[in-house]
Amino acid sequence: MSRIGNNPITLPEGVTFDINNDVVTVKGKLGELSQEIKDITVKVEDGTISLGRPSESKDHKAKHGLYRALINNMVDGVSKGWSKELELVGVGYRASNQGQKLDLALGFSHSIVLNIAPEVKVETVSEKGKNPIIKLTSSDKQLVGQVAAKIRSFRPPEPYKGKGVKFVGEVLRRKAGKTA
Numbered sequence: 731m732s733r734i735g736n737n738p739i740t741l742p743e744g745v746t747f748d749i750n751n752d753v754v755t756v757k758g759k760l761g762e763l764s765q766e767i768k769d770i771t772v773k774v775e776d777g778t779i780s781l782g783r784p785s786e787s788k789d790h791k792a793k794h795g796l797y798r799a800l801i802n803n804m805v806d807g808v809s810k811g812w813s814k815e816l817e818l819v820g821v822g823y824r825a826s827n828q829g830q831k832l833d834l835a836l837g838f839s840h841s842i843v844l845n846i847a848p849e850v851k852v853e854t855v856s857e858k859g860k861n862p863i864i865k866l867t868s869s870d871k872q873l874v875g876q877v878a879a880k881i882r883s884f885r886p887p888e889p890y891k892g893k894g895v896k897f898v899g900e901v902l903r904r905k906a907g908k909t910a
Contacts, residue, residue, distance in 0.1 A: 735794030739779040739802050742809045747774055754801060758808025761849070761869040765804060770797050779805075807869035814878040816864040820885075820893040825854045825862045832864070836885040836895070850877050863898065 745758040755764040771782040783790040824835040834842040853865040868874045887894035889905045
């Protein structure tokens with residue numbers, strides 16, 4: 731029994747939901763998202779979306795919960811939006827952006843220039859005495875996570891001093907290091 735798949739999704743005000751040939755489209759104030767859905771039935775009644783599966787097979791149970799989560803993330807994305815914040819910890823680590831181009835100085839001999847997808851809004855905050863912060867916002871949760879993971883992959887945090895690119899609020903497991 732899929733517990734997640736059985737939960738109904740409530741549509742907030744200003745969000746429209748449409749199904750056409752197994753493609754679900756959600757429109758809201760922050761944009762429009764679409765997702766293809768196979769083997770699962772979708773019903774809309776009185777501002778709530780409910781999903782059903784044709785059988786109790788393992789594949790159908792897995793897709794039931796998956797598609798319910800994807801549709802819920804789409805509804806939340808077009809109404810509230812998704813955001814991630816990354817923190818650059820290290821001496822001389824800097825971040826700046828010119829529109830959709832993110833320029834990172836992460837201790838390499840060269841700076842890293844990354845072109846961010848137009849659906850993701852990028853903002854950099856640099857205050858004196860604090861670590862630089864990169865803020866990513868979009869209506870697509872998957873895209874925000876993918877861009878954040880790409881930025882983090884350039885210099886993941888290391889366990890001895892904690893230097894690197896980490897998520898704001900992320901707790902790192904620290905190691906003791908060598909004793910003399």
